[in-house]
Amino acid sequence: MVDFEVVELPETDHVDVGDTAPDFTRPLVNDEYWEDVSLSDLTADGPVCLVFHPMDGAFPSTYVWNEIRDRGWGDSLTVVGVSISTPYEHKSFVAERGMDYRLFSDPSNAVGREYGIANPMDGMTGIEEPRPAVFLLDSDRRVAYAWVASEWPDFPDYDEVEDALEALV
Template identity: 75%
Template structure:
């Protein structure tokens, strides 16, 4: 038995396969610096795997990034994270992990709201984070694959994501 409770999350009206993913501009962080970038500027260069996760350091985030690194998806697609963590926290995470990814910082969870993946943290009013979610986007920001957590904690079907990446 896990040392934590598994909790069902309320239903959500999130971005689905076949939808055009909403564009947004937020600080995009790598190991060296960050700059405001739009999602559309990334998809112009090819498909993007957008991985929404709880704040940096939360165990679900660690598990997801470990799996992404182990499967070497960054060799096949541009892997980009999204969470409420600040650029400073993202830069520390990337430096510690040596991850081959970039991370969007969305501390106000506005992008989470656009995507329908906002989640009130432990029922605390006004404290919102990103529900774990994965969106595989093509060059036109069409969602080719979508997975959104339905319970806490919940983890994506990694084999399904890998198959969707291979189909691009």
């Protein structure tokens, strides 16, 4: 059993349904390589599921990505992640999980701050990561669905996300 305390997170003014999601360019990583890609490049090809997650190796990241992989969300739209992990860490994480999904590397958490979901890491002064969050975006980057963690650890209602995903695609 994992030993951890559930921590209530403060309210946040995050990107929400109806908003236009901020565009960004970061290294987008798969199990072989990475390259700078913008979010708008991805949405130009259709809807995108943007998943913010804790650093690679943290049990919530492993759990979330295993669930997304097992549910096959990428069968109907582009699914990408964002975390503070480096491209090297992402490359290993993607390969170890057998994921067909790519992950944006954002070590400074600038994207998390821009989305209003920065989460200071307990016991690590000056270090933050994004809260767990899921945003479904249409081809204009308009947010069709938003879920942001209200406690740590917290996980999306996967069935609710799938319902929103089906309505979007």
